[in-house]
Amino acid sequence: MGIEVKVIDLGERKAKFILSGVTPAFANALRRCMINEIPRLAIDEVHFYENTSILFDEQIALRLALIPLKADPTGYVMEDECTCEDGCALCQTTATISAEGPKMVYSSDLIMGDENISVADDRIPIVDLKEGQKLLLNAIIRLGTGEMHAKWQSAVVCGYKNVPHVSITDCNDCARCVSICPRDVFRLVDGRVMIGDDINCSYCKLCLDVCELQGIVIEEEPDAFLFTLETDGGMSASMTIAYAIHLLKERAIRLKSALESLAH
Ligand SMILES: [Zn+2]
Known part of the structure; x- marks a missing residue:
């Protein structure tokens, strides 16, 4: 059986899809790739020229680092490369910030040195400046991956389960299963218990406990996986999936050529 992808739900930041015809190892490789290995840009170093706000420099630097940046990662190379x-x-x-209170400093107050980079959300609060307080800083943005630090992580929620x-x-x-199921897998239609969307089943097995006749069977497809993905907004869900597959493919090609060179 070949590899198949069925999209259940696809939004700008969220995706739900079924990947079938693959091994658990491949499904896990794709998950890890989406979380850890996609290169992203994030604020990595901050130089403070003036900070008379209520927050320490370190607290502001941490907040800045975690602001998701929208950019094409292929426009930059890793510093160590x-x-x-x-x-x-x-x-x-x-990126720079120059602000004077009274003012709430938001992510949108970051002035980018590269016009192709923007913040994914304009209204992320950084610090509330009171009358007379000032914030003047210069931030350095670098490329990194989720493996190095969570600030470079593209997929913030990414998991899978075998398709139930x-x-x-x-x-x-008796309809006990209908009332106990937290995912509405069962429905009551004209007094009869029916299966609704069994893909929502979370394997909690509460229905098995309440069924007097032991008449419910829950099975999982061993080679089909339901993926749930949510990004931080810096990269779209579809781009995250495509980039992870591209990285996996490149790695497989490198492994193949390395093995071939060993054979000669
Ligand atoms: Zn350089």
């Missing part, structure tokens, strides 16, 4: 000595236009860019199948073998329509 760059030919320069201590940072150049290929491996880093900057629920069936009824024996039933007296």
Whole structure:
């Protein structure tokens, strides 16, 4: 059986899809790739020139680092792969904030050095400046991956489960399963218990406990996985999936050629 993808739900930041015809190892490789290995840009270093706000420099730097940035990661290279000595236009860019209270400083107050970079959300609060308080800083943006630090993580929620199948073998329509199931897998239609969307089943097995006739069977498809993905908004859900598959494919090609060179 070949690999198949069935999209259940696809939004800008969220995706739900079934990947079938793959091993658990492949499903896990794709999950890890989406979380850990997609290169992203994030604020990595902050130089404070003035900070008379209520927050310490370190607290503001941490907040800035966790602001998701929207950008094409292929426009930059990792600093350790760059030919320069201590940072150049290929491996880093900057952002600045210059604000004076009274004012709430938001993520939208970051002035980007590269016009192709923007913040994913405009209204992320950074610090509330009171009358006379000032914040003046210069931030350095670098490329990284989720493996290095969570600030570079693209998929913030990413998991999978084997696709569930629920069936009824024996039933007296007592409907206890209908009321106990937290995912509405069962429905009552004209006094009869029916299976609704069994893909929502979370394998909690509460229905098995309440069924007097032991007439419910829950099975899982061993080679089909239901993925749930949510990104931080820096990259769309579809781009995250496509990029992870591209990275996996590249790695497989590198492994193949390495093995071939060993054979000669
Ligand atoms: Zn460089």
